[in-house]
Amino acid sequence: MPVGVAVFASGSGSNLQALLAAQQMDPDCPFEIRLVVSDKPDCLAVQRALTAGVATWAKTPRTFADKAAYEAAIVTELRVHDIAWIALAGYMRLVGSTLLAAYADRIINIHPSLLPRYPGKQAVVDALADGATETGVTIHFVDAGIDTGPIIAQTRIAIQIDDTVETLLERVHTAEHRLYPQVLSDLVNERRA
Numbered sequence: 001m002p003v004g005v006a007v008f009a010s011g012s013g014s015n016l017q018a019l020l021a022a023q024q025m026d027p028d029c030p031f032e033i034r035l036v037v038s039d040k041p042d043c044l045a046v047q048r049a050l051t052a053g054v055a056t057w058a059k060t061p062r063t064f065a066d067k068a069a070y071e072a073a074i075v076t077e078l079r080v081h082d083i084a085w086i087a088l089a090g091y092m093r094l095v096g097s098t099l100l101a102a103y104a105d106r107i108i109n110i111h112p113s114l115l116p117r118y119p120g121k122q123a124v125v126d127a128l129a130d131g132a133t134e135t136g137v138t139i140h141f142v143d144a145g146i147d148t149g150p151i152i153a154q155t156r157i158a159i160q161i162d163d164t165v166e167t168l169l170e171r172v173h174t175a176e177h178r179l180y181p182q183v184l185s186d187l188v189n190e191r192r193a
């Protein structure tokens, strides 16, 4: 019986798509994406979820009294769908104490750099601007900080001299789409062993 996962996304949702594809391709996939949560109801990730027939909960936080109320509503929805793990995939909000308490050690994030280098929203731009010769992808447990929390896995990516943000981003995404389904599968299997 696969374990229920919710993917949180605010943007294009290419990592969501990669997780869905991995699930579809593997009849023994240990996880099942049962819900997509978004703070941006119009984003492409929500569209992808709808197309794939996955349930969505997409609401703007400002329609709630505060962050705790917003996250409490999410937790209620997570329980409805029997969600055991949360995978952030381009979710552009800091996870607050309500979600962290409800899903302690069961929230993971993917970030486009070799953390702790280049946290924040512009990691690929920052690596290029810094003249770095390599960057990568990190999957880590989520805590209250910005792209902090224990590291689970990393993939290194060499930066070429003629790389632009677009060319480097393409390789970063390719690496992300390979790494995220693998790490999520391994985690789910480890925790239920």
Ligand code: GRF
Residues within 6 Å of the ligand: 009, 011, 012, 013, 014, 015, 016, 045, 089, 090, 091, 110, 111, 112, 176
């Ligand atoms: C990814 O690069 C991820 O590392 C970062 O946000 C981006 C989301 O991309 N946290 P997508 O929405 O999955 O295409």
